[in-house]
Amino acid sequence: MKKLLVVSCVCDDKFAPISLYLMNNHLSDVVAGVNTKAKELDAEIMYLLPEGSQVDGMEGYVRYVDASSPTLNNPYAVVQVLSGNLPRPMIQDDFVAEYDNKEVVVITPEEAYAIQCGSEDKFVAVTADGETEIKKVSAGTSVAEIADVDGAKAILVGGSKGKFILPQDGENTKVEATESFNSIVVYKTSDCMVDACVQLMNQAYEASCGKCVLCREGTSQFKQIVTEMTTGKAKATDIDLIKEVSEIITVGAYCPFGQNMTKPLTSAMELFADEFADHIKKKTCKCGKCYKAATLYFIDPDECQGCGDCIDACPEEAIEGKDGFIHIIDQDLCEQCGKCVAACDEGCIKSATKLPKLPRKRTKVGKF
């Protein structure tokens, strides 16, 4: 069977947009590496680029796809995307992923670059203060040499599949020639680590392709539990729960992303155990990120028609009320999901940081 070498520029980690950087800045090296590989395999070449991206000087067979997934370095996942489906990897003995009657082989620009230029040159994306810069470094360079970690609170090394380290460990963590990290995210002392984990777990949930139960449901659970830590709903036992479940997911998930997506969370919990404990037990956030007066939803008592639509829409059963009586949101149960706002045809569910005066007991519509 003929082969198709797909250069996947859509499988980057969120924190390490290396592919397009290489395509834009080192195109000739990448192309040379791709060509070498293609010759070796006797394969045709296809460049797979994100929808809307632009690479100057790009020649040859290019496909643009509206998908990005950590699984898109897997040939089967690539075939799925090329066929208009969601990416799902297939990891199986002797499995041949076919597209257009050709066996698909995937290479990343980074790997292609390494073929041409050797694996001593490494590219690392450094994110600090919301800015991301891609740096070319040599193997053996430490995190501390690449990024300014002085005064930082923590450093996430390796992005979604990586782990948090403390700044003082920045000198001992070095870029390796193989199996290395390609992103560094610097967290400031004012950053809340629990909040950071909420963001990371949201990203992991979005990145999960959904094929494997442990990753799909695991990210969904972690996302919820960590979020609950920032709203006071989490329990003390949740720390051990996450640790225990993470260990199993690391062994049991289907693909490398699933196996490793727990690491940022578990490493943060390890390094910042007190901060997590404060959130759960004391329900406080020293950084002032969490437990802020979140947006509160309330039902305007002057406008409510007592129709019950919001009651039906509320997944938490947090809305009390009867036909013809003004409905009231129980703020202890409310999750601020906002579904009631969409359900109310009258537009009388509003939000504020402080609640106005509301009925305390059951009140007929129009009698408040």
Place this chain on the structure above:
Amino acid sequence: MATVNLTIDGKSIVADETKTVLEAALDNGIYIPHLCHHDDLHPNGGCRLCVVKQDGVDGVITSCSTKVKEGMVINTKDETAEKVRKLSCDLMFKTHPSECVGCPKYGKCQLASISQYVGDSGRDLRQQKLPLIENEENPLMLHEMYRCILCGRCVRACSELRGVGALKFEKVDGRMKVVINGNSLEEAGCQFCGACVEVCPTGSIRDKVGVFKDDPGLSREMKLVPCSEGCPAHINVPKYIRFIKEGNFPAAAATVREKAPFPESLGYICVHSCELQCKRNHLDGPLSIRNLKRFAASQDDGSWKAKAFQKDATGKTVAIIGAGPAGLTAGYYLKKLGHEVTIFEKLPKAGGQMRYGIPSYRLPREVLDREISEIEAIGVEIKCNSDIKSAAQLKAEGYDAVFVSVGTHAGNRLPLPGNDLENVYLNADFLRAINLDNPLPVGENVVVLGGGNVAIDCAQSAVRLGAKHVVMTCLEAPDKMTASDEEVTWAKEEGIIVENSRTFDAIESVDGKVTGLTVTGIEGLKFGPKGPEFTRIPDSTVTFPADTVIFAVGQHPDIDEEFGLELNRGRVVTTEGHKTSVAGIYAAGDVVTGTRSVIAAIAEAREAVCEIDRYLGGDGNIEENLAPEQLANPCIGKNEELTKTHRTEPSVNDADSRKCNFEPMDLGFDGCKAGCEASRCLQCDLRVQISPQKFWSDYAAEEGGQQ
């Protein structure tokens, strides 16, 4: 094929090298839980239940997608593997409804079965139940995706097995879901094959209630192929329809003949229970199965004869009383089983109701003659004009067995004033006389009492004999009449007036001459144990003018005690195995059941033949493969036009040209119409090809395994 040696749970196993670890284990009675795996689908590996420990490999391996290798040592009960399984189960149940009892799949759910096996860890994970959206809008199939655990079997079945791709994964509000690949199943090119339902382990995608019979006594094949199940003889309908689609009409005819020796006659007059069961009833109307059969049978080239069995002579003799569909069928198969068969027929020709009841404009006699001659051709002797008064006596004359199939050739006469007047006829007598070429005289105004197909036959025959005004009247409301809709429509086209919901009061007469039928309107008709119950509507009594009245209110066997068999309400009493009260005498068909249908008579006669053959020392096997093997291609592809085609109607002579003669009126299909109609078949039988879902207890029972 090369084999490899491996060890699973301490057991040495030799497995074909193409097998996966999971297959090798299951083949050897070692159960490994698995959910996203399905025998007919490509491995997936997503459910994480089939993980096992392999010696020398870190972590766990996915047994459904790992091939066996020489020297492998596998532990399926490894602690880590079990932890992974439990966690996977835990997580799946966090989004799946926890209450099983209310679920329609309760007791047949693979997820529930597996979770029982794997066990619950009781972790304090969060409930993330999916919103309860019931999407019942799809024809035939129910999508209740709040039960979906995303194993992806349906998506794979639809694309891998069927090449349709009507289902796909999509992230909806961040959450992965299985959705329809378009605005509706029809638009997505769904062919309603039900593969998705067949592979769904939970109650997420199901058949709508009423599409299939929920009878635990039915075999899987009968349950899933409603047309074949609906046919009393269980003719393989999808198979012959597929032959028609392929243009192989003789093969289609042979398929019908495997279960019934009158393919073409049935094509004209079968009551087509198959069509009533057709899954397409729930879509846009059933397939015109009878007309397909008729066309195929008309193209029969006799090639099936080379494959028909004929056993050596057994030296046993069997007498059959009555050469109707039951008697002829019995004679045909008994002769093929090697017995000497003599059929005694009271009337001048064989055929029973097919000749003396059903009018010739519905069943051309040359078709019937041709099919009867096939039966005579194998050596069945038919003695016509032979009235047998006593079955018991015939048996005593030395036959090894006797089969009674005298049918119901006597009409029922209701106890009405005037019911014995001249020009008051019984259905059976009236129709028989026409077919004996000696019709009973009819006047200008004919009233037929009854609302079944026989009443229609009487009414239409009366029209053809010259009656000017024909009225049919019956107790039943229009939608409750037993006559088929099509027949009623045709009758009305011929000017026959149908007066529904009437009870009959009296046949009026002047000077011994019939002048009319007095009826009263009724409502609230029910059939209780003592017959019909209803309320008379006051002031609704009318008299239909008539000079001829025909009772078409049922028929009964024309036999009495002299026949020598136990009777109940005039019918022969049989016990299991179609045995009568006299050893060696069997009975089937209308004489036992009361007036039913040709196909029912054939089906019952076939059963009786098996019994008689066993009684005579044979094995009772009359199954035969007359049609060639058929490879049904399961990859049916998309069809966005599926619901845009509609039932093909046959060509029918117009009322004016048909009502003056007894020539065939329904001209059926030509090859083009047949091919077109055959392509409407939903191919329910394809679903039977899919391996049935198994539970861990099935593996244990089947393999004598360790569980």
